[in-house]
Amino acid sequence: MTTRYIDAGVNLTSSQFDDARDDIVMRAKQAGVDNMLLIGTNTQDSMHCLQLARHYGFVCTSGIHPHDAKSTQADYIAQLKTLFLHPEVVAVGECGLDFNRNFSPRSEQISVLSQQLELAEQNNLPVYLHERDAFDAMRAQLEQVKVHGVLHCFTGDKHALDFYLHYGLMIGITGWVCDERRGAQLQQLVPLIPDDRLLIETDAPYLLPRTLKPKPKSRRNEPAFVEAIVREVARLRGQSCEHVAKISHANFQRLFITRRGTQ
Numbered sequence: 381m382t383t384r385y386i387d388a389g390v391n392l393t394s395s396q397f398d399d400a401r402d403d404i405v406m407r408a409k410q411a412g413v414d415n416m417l418l419i420g421t422n423t424q425d426s427m428h429c430l431q432l433a434r435h436y437g438f439v440c441t442s443g444i445h446p447h448d449a450k451s452t453q454a455d456y457i458a459q460l461k462t463l464f465l466h467p468e469v470v471a472v473g474e475c476g477l478d479f480n481r482n483f484s485p486r487s488e489q490i491s492v493l494s495q496q497l498e499l500a501e502q503n504n505l506p507v508y509l510h511e512r513d514a515f516d517a518m519r520a521q522l523e524q525v526k527v528h529g530v531l532h533c534f535t536g537d538k539h540a541l542d543f544y545l546h547y548g549l550m551i552g553i554t555g556w557v558c559d560e561r562r563g564a565q566l567q568q569l570v571p572l573i574p575d576d577r578l579l580i581e582t583d584a585p586y587l588l589p590r591t592l593k594p595k596p597k598s599r600r601n602e603p604a605f606v607e608a609i610v611r612e613v614a615r616l617r618g619q620s621c622e623h624v625a626k627i628s629h630a631n632f633q634r635l636f637i638t639r640r641g642t643q
């Protein structure tokens with residue numbers, strides 16, 4: 381039997397996919413990718429994600445990315461609540477803090493994150509969290525609520541990993557781990573993630589796995605390449621690719637699909 385995959389984070393609305401979205405999805409299905417989580421970054425983009433999720437039979441998030449925190453409309457929480465009425469919308473996000481690029485002022489990032497965490501807590505929805513160089517502020521926000529979900533594209537240190545695991549979050553691993561220089565610290569930490577907390581995501585079209593051979597001329601990442609990340613994670617954990625694909629698949633179902641269905 382061929383290995384079945386999920387991709388726990390795809391930016392399918394990206395304009396980089398405009399010329400090839402059907403092909404990208406077809407190649408993913410041919411590569412064994414059963415489901416993907418399409419990531420919304422603001423209210424309008426989240427509506428686009430919902431359309432794509434319905435069209436292709438996937439699931440999606442609705443939320444405000446920290447980069448977009450500065451341009452929210454006054455009624456964005458009401459707009460998000462409306463989006464959550466649709467069964468395809470399974471998580472709040474992408475929300476979080478990015479103190480690396482600071483495309484929105486930090487104070488606005490924090491207030492927009494805090495409102496989305498409350499929304500998730502009140503409606504018992506998982507969160508899809510982004511944190512870059514902002515661990516202390518993220519911890520302070522998480523400690524004020526009790527939410528479940530995933531810390532996507534984890535790139536932090538052991539201290540951060542310990543906190544996120546202790547808090548109860550799943551850990552999203554991207555092709556960052558396939559970079560022997562930038563991903564060196566992450567390669568050390570990946571074996572410490574329990575089987576029931578690991579999610580594999582491409583973050584396509586970003587973060588093309590450096591271990592991928594041959595590399596596409598476009599340098600554009602896509603969900604069909606999730607297998608390259610699974611292979612590297614399996615190598616680091618001393619597990620088979622089938623096992624890593626299976627646990628990521630099971631965790632995806634438990635976090636985004638089953639729970640949503642039993643509310």
Ligand SMILES: [Zn+2]
Pocket residue numbers: 474509510511532533
């Ligand atoms: Zn992100």
